[in-house]
Amino acid sequence: MLTSTFVHAPGVGPATEQMLWSQGAIDWKSYQDRAQELRLPARHREALETTVADSIAALEEARIDYFAHNLAKKEHWRAVSEFSKIGYLDIETDGGFGPDSITVIGLYDGFETHTYLKDKNLAQFAFECQDYDGFVTFFGTGFDIPFLKRRFPVLESVFADRFHVDLCPLLKRLGHRGGLKSIEKQLGIARVEEADGLSGTDAIRLWREYRRGGRHSEEALRLLLSYNQEDVVNMKFLLDYALPRMRADSGFPSEIVTA
DNA sequence: CTTTAAGCTACTGTGAGTAC
């Protein structure tokens, strides 16, 4: 999918990319093979020559930062299949908006959930997240990412150099509007019973209960972490749902089947 | 309540194609 992408060349948009595909330039290699025969404005030819060569080199060397910088944000989903170290990311807060308002960070690597807790191991996140090629969030653009950058200024460049797929606008393009819980319902994704029916405001309440201490403290924390884990794990389902549909909707040339 | 890009709606610029 990434190797069929041409829209990151300056001056090339969706219509030109579509035209390239229809002329048989279905990926970077086949573009180079038939570059001379393609009917193209000189401006596009120059831009594509550089972009295609740079892209092949960047992918060979697994340099996600090249694609993170040159691909439009809304097209970052195209890079996911080529860069497999994906972190599904979700934070909880105490209701405030300051740099110290983050209470929980959940990071799911596709196999297990890593949890970071305020006043325990939260700072560890800033190091461990650097092992990932990119992140998947739900409305992380407007919420999780700005919070994390305020809390850990180092992450400004870490996030800039990695892909970020925000499922909220992506699913909206596929006709699913509404919040995470609403879309999960639409798609028939179930939550574990104890975390079912909880919302972001409950996460604030559970954090306060945990911090107050006493009899229900540990139970409140357990429930909060369970809620956070549900969010990140379900994001993987949503991404797996969205990718093939985005691919089909964008009119990508079909994969060459090799025996 | 706060935050931020995406989405939307113009509008501008570039270039290819066509007619004369």
Add this chain to the structure above:
DNA sequence: GTACTCACAGTAGCTTAAAG
């Protein structure tokens, strides 16, 4: 060559949406 149209890409400004 000149003058015109049309399509595509990019940008500016405003609105929208969802997170806890």
